[in-house]
Amino acid sequence: MRSFEYVSPTTKAQAVSLLAGNWGQTEVFAGGTDLLALMKDDVLxxxxxxxIKQIKDLQGVTYNAQGLRVGALTNLGELADDANVKKNYPALAEALIEAASPQIRNMATLGGNLCQRPRCWYFRNGFGLLPKDETGKELIIEGDNRYHAILANDGPAKFVSPSTIAPVLIAYAAKIRLEGPKGKRELPLEKFYVVPKxxxxxxxxxxxxxxxxxxxxPPATDAKAAHYEIRQKEAFDWPLAVAAVALRMNGSNVQSARVVMGYVAPVxxxxMEAEQALSSQNISEDTAQRAAAAALRNAKALSHNSYKVQLARVAVKRALLKAASGGAA
Amino acid sequence: MRDDDPNQNEKVDERSGVSRRDFLKISSISVAVPLVTGPKVVFAAGEQVPVHGPGKVPMEFTINGKKHKADLEPRVTLLDALRDEFDLTGAKRVCDRAECGACTVLMDNKAVYACSVLAIEAQGRQIATVESLMQGDKLHPVQQAFVDNDASQCGFCTPGFVVACKAFLDKHPNPTPEDIRRGLSGNLCRCGTYHGIQLAIAQLAQKGA
Structure with a gap:
């Protein structure tokens, strides 16, 4: 790891002014479970x-009629153990437990999980987010792309978004709040993720x-939500496909649905295709299957990852069936 | 490569390019306040914030109930500080990437990967390593259960596993097999002694250790 100077601001305003205005000069250090590995590998x-761990405003979990508010520094372990999260957002609690080993959950923060860098092995080995050779040819196209994107992969970005918690938070319509030199802003969490060009x-x-x-x-007690991950290893492994769904029912039929996949695209x-397919349907093996097929209709596999299309379909179908049968619990 | 390898230090100087002063000039709002003596500080949002490093910084730790002092760079991990400065070599450096668990220690009674904690942030916390578990000649119940159940083979993962098991049992005194699989998923054993470790945990859970 290269040497660096270390500062511990105690307010958000201090933190913001201690950060440089361009990438590469400074990094935010919270749990450090991802950042330190990237620094050891000289990627950053x-x-x-x-x-930022001395900033008290970034701590704490509260729940009231407006819903859940989670400070960015909240540990994944603490949040998974929170009684309100378990009761009112069971699919989130499950995703948090599945997200990492106990040692990581004791350090890693929610903000850091949402900001972690892609697990793409080209990126982690110093070839950049959009790896190219010296002639400008994209390395991933003909390289080992078995874990890369199957959707939204026609641009130079082929990595998959690494957070397993982001999809379920998006299904629950979460918003993320940011603070910088120009003040505060709030984004729907899905808008926080962009495909770099x-x-x-x-x-x-x-x-x-x-x-x-x-x-x-926002409050979600009226939603049936579920989270489903497919992994090579049962515990503590990066998933191959993730699906998170939140359903609002009108009797036995779907009034509105949110279907979010992880590990399939750079975001x-x-x-939308799955959500439309579910509109006014009851959830059965058959309708879940059709929604899953719709979700992957536009998938385009790379040379070594066509297996992921089927895995993602299965993840969506099983998440829907799990939500309909009572959710994560 | 070790963090204190002199060759790496040379490379850093050569390649980092930007001096601290240059850096402070380019960082947007912070203004350097060059002080002749005392701790370095920058002004951030109108207040003084001390800057530590990149050189060595005096640090103080509480490890296994004892105070330890050392001058370390901010980039030194807790694991390297334990092993290289304080001769506490129970926590092992294997993957050094928060994956294998061989470096597991307790920080304020929670299991963490010492390779992924900076020493500088471990100050003021209660650090406990595997060395703290034995009382005189008597093994800790978790250690004894590892012996009784043949839960170690080459033994390199064992110190980390023992600490992780202790932290797990403190939180889950009556675990199900599923709890055990998930709760110890942060430690890897290449010899494959997992079955023995499960038996050790089961023995302890019955005893209520």
Whole structure:
């Protein structure tokens, strides 16, 4: 790891002013479980780490009639154990438990999970987010792309969005709050994820001197939600496909649905096609199957990942059936 | 490569390019306040914030109930500080990437990967390593259960596994097999002693250890 200077601001305003206005100079340091690995591998080499863990405003979980508010520094473990989360957002609680090993959950923060960098092995080995060879040819097209995107992969970005918690939060209509030198802003969480078109861009709508301050989730006691991951290893592994769904029912029929897939595209992928396919339907093996087929209708596999199309279909179908049969619990 | 490898330090100087002063000039709002003596500070949002490093910083730790002092760079991990500065070599450096669990220690009674905690942020926290578990000549119940159930083979993952098991049992005194699989998923054993470890946990759970 290269050397850096270390500062621990105690307010959000201090943190923002200690961050540089361009990428590469400074990094926000929270749980550190992803950042330190990237620095050890020399993928990132900031001159300054801004440790935000002393900022009290970024802590805490509250739940009231407006819903859930989670400070960005909340540990994944703490949040998974929160009684309100377990009771009112069971699919989120499940995603949090599945997200990482106990040691990581004791350190990793929600803000950091949402901001973690892609697990693409080209990126992690220093070839950049949009890896190319010296002639400008995209490396992933003919390379080992077994874990890469099957949707929205026609641009230079072929990595998959790494957070397993983002899809379920998006299904619950969560918003993310940011603070930077120009003040505060709030985005629907799905808008926080962008597909970079050049190597100088990142995959988040986050300025280099902005910090994630909190995540808010509207009440969801009227929703049937579920989260489903397909992994090679049962516990503590990066998934091959993730699906998160939230259904609002009118009697036995779907009034509105949100279907979000993870690990299929450079961003958490909302499937309008699946949502339309479910409209006014009751959830059965057959309708879940059709919605899953619709969700992957536009999938385009790369040379080594066509298996992911079927896995993603199965994830969507099983998430729908799980939600309809009572959700995550 | 070790973090304190002199060759790497040289490379850093050569390649980082931007001096601290240059960096402070380019960072948007912060203004450098060059002080002749005392701690370095920058002004951030109208207040002074101390800057530590990139050189060595005096640090103080509480490890296994004892105070330890060392001058370390901010980039030194808790794991490297334990092993290289304080001769506490129970926590092992294997993957160094928060995956294998061989470096598991307790920080304020929670299991963490010491490879992924910076020493500088471990100050003021209660750190406990596997060395703290034995009382005199007597093994800790978790250690004894590992012996009784043949739960270690080459033994390299064992110290981390023992600490992870202790933290797991403190939180789940009566675990189900599913709890065990999930609760110990942060530690890997390449010899494949998982079955013995499950038996060790089961033995302890019955005893209520």
């Amino acid at each position: 080499a900031p001159k300054r780490l801004v440790n 050049t190597e100088t861009e990142r995959e988040h709508d986050l300025q280099p001197n902005e910090i994630v301050t909190e995540v808010v989730v 958490p992928w909302i499937s």
